Structure formats: structure tokens, C-alpha cells
Amino acid sequence: MTPLLEARDLRTTFRTDDGVVTAIDGISFSVERGQTLGIVGESGSGKSVTSLSIMGLLPQSATVSGSVFLGGRDLIGLPDAELRKIRGNEMAMIFQDPMTSLNPVYTVGWQLEEAIRIHQDMNGSQARRRSQEMLAAVGIPNPDDRLKNYPHEFSGGMRQRVMIAMALANNPKLLIADEPTTALDVTTQAQILELMRNLRSEFDSAIIMITHDLGVVAELCEEVLVMYGGRVAEQGPVDRIFAQPSHPYTWGLLSSMPSRAQGRDRLTSIPGSPPSLLYPPAGCRFNPRCTFVSDACRVDPGPALRQVEDAGGLDHRFACHLDAATRVAEAARVAGQEPAS
């Protein structure tokens, strides 16, 4: 069966005053129906640009190449009028900052009904009823009254619920969530994740869950894509990657997970900062920060994405020159830090 969404060699560049920025440098992945794919990476690794490329929401200065098939149709190069029928309908998106993502001058009901009536042939009262249902589904009390409220009358967590309600109102096959909990406090984060987990089964939408937190991936996702500097460092089934992480960047991310740091003295964060995409380092994007770097890592085009040797038939790929023995030993060490959970 063909996957619901399949991205092939997706590449996104921006024209800027300083030159061309290659924000996404040829990534491929797929999402099966009803499945959840996690995309992780530090900020600046190209996660948001990936999602906006799929949605066709990038500014004029962006150029996207490659292809993104959704239900057999390539979204890249689709005229905006066509894409508009898909956006908010077959695929929907929620964003990082719920405080600014809703229009301050319209009621929540107005904005929900707008989302519904763009894609569904409903009259006002039908759309209203649907909006109510949706608010109830995302756990907002008194939906009838709340529809008349303006965004500023909701808390951050409640606004994110509204965003989720709006995104799911047309039963999209794919929901893209770009760091939906990053801007929220810890308790609210947990509630929103819980909600998304429940809604996933209720609405049967596939989800692309973008996060910089591997903990979220562990809780919610089946597959994961580890991005660094606009490229894929490692990708595969979540269990596999937690059991046998194969890229030094993934090791870094795992070692900096708070839940895994329990029992150890301190969190180890990855030293250094993500690369400039305007002047990226030659070879592997991660080489300036990598403990295991060798001369081969500094040679363009950098390590190719390839299968992990003993993946047992699963599709687990990584992009690193490190020799197999060291890699396996280090993978075992990093995976072993984890307190059994």
C-alpha cells in the first residue's frame, strides 16, 4: 500500500540579501495512514521549513524542489488555488505559539466556522454546531458560550486546544503539529500531548509531530526523523532508534534528555551550536561539533544516508562515516544510560 504522505528529495532554499540559504537539503520520508512521525532536531535544523514546504506556506523568497505526494498527488508545483482546497481540509497544521496564532479581532467561533465553511458545504447553524462539537472534543468546557469569546479570553493551553479543534474540524488525513507544546508550561504540555494522543485514535489522522524533545517522540511516535542542518542524520522506527541510535547527533540528543539523565550527575548538552545554513561546514554538517570526527567527515558531499547493518529488515537509516565497531559500542553505551521505563 502506498503511504499517505511521501516526500522525496525535498529541498528548500531561500533567497536572502546575503545569498542563498539551503534550509532543507534533500530529505525523504513517508508517513503511513494513521501513523505518527516525529521530526526532531535542535532549533534551526529545518523542522518548521519542512512542514511549511509541505503545506505550501513559505514566503515568496523560498524555492521548493523535489516532490511531496499526498494521496498520490504531488503537492510541489501545485497551483495555489488547488493547494488551497487541500490545506485545512486533507492536511491541517497547528503552530508553536498559540498566543499569536489566532486572529485577535474575531471570536473563536467565527474562526472555527470560517475553517469549516471554506471546505464544507454547510450553512451557518450547521457550522456552529460542528464548531461546538469540535470545542467539546478538545476538552473545552461550555463550548456554546466559549464560541462567543475572543482569543484573549483563553489561556495558552486553551488556545492551543482551539487551534487543534480548528485543524481537525474537517477531518484531515494528515495533521502537522509544529512544536505544539513548546510555548506552554509543563503541566499544560502534558495535557495537550494527552489530548493529541486521544484525538489521534478518534479522528484517525496521521500526524507529523515536530519537536526538539525526544521525550515527546518516545511518547507519541512510531517513526522518527532526526534532522540536523537541513539534512537527515538518522531516521527509522522509534524503538529501533532508542535501542540502537547510530548517529553521533542522536547520541547527543539522547544524552540531553532529562528523563534519561536521572541517576546521573548532570545533563550533557551538545557543545557548540547548529551550523549557519548560509555558510554550512563542508562534509557532514555535524562535524564541527562531533567528538568522533575524522578527516573523511570534512569532505563534501558528506556521508550518504544508508541502512544500519543489522536492522532486522526494518528501515533504519543514518548518515555517518564512523566505523561500525565504535558506532555499535557507543550506541550500546548511550542506549544503556536509560533507566528501564
Next chain:
Amino acid sequence: MIRYAIRRFLWGLLTLFVLLLATFVIFGPVLQGQKGVSAANTICGDKCSPERVHDITIFLGLDRPWYAQFGTYVERLVLGPSADEMARMCPQNNKATTDCVGRLGQSFKDQRSVDVVIGETFPTTLSLAIVSVIVWLVVSFAAGILSALRRGSLFDRMTMVVVLWGQALPIYYFGLLALWLLAFLPNSAQFESWFGFRVELFPIGNYEPLELSNPWPWFWHLILPAGTLALQFAALYTRMIRSGMLTALGEDYVRTARAKGVSPRRVVLRHAARNVLLPIVTMTGLDFGTLLGGAVLTETTFGLPGLGRQAIIAVGNLDVPMTSGIVLFAGAAIILANIVVDLLYATLDPRIRLG
């Protein structure tokens, strides 16, 4: 909302009272006259009878301390001139008495009621303000939104150049240029010698009252002055709307709207422009209120008999009651505009909490 409106209105009244006091303090000393010479004498001129000087002295309360003068002033404003005052100040009795004394007093110059003069000149000013506010809003919304959408395009650049001109050129310069090019030249002998005909494209100055059955002459007389006045505002507003639109179009909620599948047109007009509307409503209200006090330069350049030109004439004549009356009227217009703007803003922006 009602409570807010009432409170806002009471504040307006208080402001008005302060304004009243201020005009009295500023213009009052002029009435005190020079040492030994009664101001009433100065006002009335050389050929004035002693009776007349006496009447003026009583009317203005010049024989009493300043606070009593202020009391009379406020009392007359609130209650209107008494029958006694009217009889005193309209001795010739050849006109209706209300024509010679009003709540704002009597003009030094021609013994007419300040109220009546304001009543005669205000329609001109109001017409000018209305036509130009419409012109500048239409122009600046169209130009501002379009240039924001086509940022960096030829249209955008040209708009910005025109905006710069509009803001840099003084009204009298642009007004005279427009008058000469569009009104005077096409109707001149010179023009006839060139083209063999002449045409009265636009009138040279003057005002025509509005006739509802045929509004054209009214409008025709207002096109050039209102256009000139509007140019200044249009320039500023276009820039504001353009930058407001650019900001709004970059906001997260616009991205959300696009992610929902909203059409570009609707994104611009319903989502972005609606947010730009708020500051523009405020600015428009205040600018309109200011214009109601008279557009001095425009009215003078185009010879429109409005409040602004009347104010200049009054100042030239040292006509204290007329000047202070117009100042008070203009101030009241601004205070009222402020109240209206605040109420409008409160209804338009849901984020404002009233209480």
C-alpha cells in the same frame, strides 16, 4: 459600555471646562486694556458714544474682578445671553436681536453674534472635511494595501515617491499650483490662443452650499481644495496602512488563516486589513475632529469662507470674542472626536476591557 461612555463623556466635559478657563486666561488680558484707557473704548473705536462704551463695559464685566468676568462668560455660554444683555448690545434694533449677541458673545468688528458667524462658516469647513476624509481614506487604503501586497514593485516604489511629495509639499504651494494649472490656466486667454477654446474646468475658489437636489456645484467647488487637503493626509495614511499591512501579513494569525485554506483576497481583506483598521480609525477620528476647527491653509488658499479663514480674519482684527469663540468651538470638536474615537475603538477592539 454605557458606563464607560458616560464616564468618558464626563471627562470630556471636564476637559472642556479646562479649555474654557485656558481661553479665558489667554484672551482675557487683552480685554484689560492699557493703563487708564478702558478696553471698551479700544473695542468700540473713536466715534463711539459714551453709552456704547458703558454697555460694552457692563456686557464684558470689565468693571468687575476677573473671576466675575469669567462667571459671566461661562453663564452666558451655558444659559445663553439674557434679554437684558441683548437689549443692551443691540441698540439699533434693525436686526433680529439673536443675530447680534450669542452664547459666545459679540464680535468687536461688526457687532454680530459669534454663534451666528460660526454657524455660517461651519458648513463650509464641515463639507471640506467630509469630502477630504473620504478622498484620503479611499486613496490611502487602495494604495497602502496594494503597495504592501506588491512590496518592492514599481507600483510600490512610485507610491512611496508620491507619498514623499505629498508630505513634503506645503498645502499652499500645491494648492496654488493646482489652482493655476486646473482652474486658472484652462480658462485663460493664453490657453485660448493655444488651443482655440477655453474651459472652466474648476472654479477659482469660493464655496457653493449643498443642495440635495443637485449636489454637483457643491462638490465641484470642493474637489480642488479637498483634494489638496486630502493629499497631505493620504500620504501619511498610505504609509501607515502599507507598513501596518506588512506587519499584519507577517503575523502568525495570517499564517493560520492561510493554513486553513482561506483565499489570498480574504486573508488580506478580512484577516490582515481588519487589524490595520484599528489604528486608522483612531487617526481618522482625531484628524477629522481637528479639521472641524477649520483648515486654515486650505481655506485661505482657495478662498473658502470657512471657520479657519474666519479665525485668521478675526485674529487680524484683534477680534477677541470671535477668536476665542472659534478656538473654543475647535477645541470642543477635538474633544468630541476623542470621545467618539474611544467609544469606537472600544467596540472595534475586543481586547479592550471596559469597566
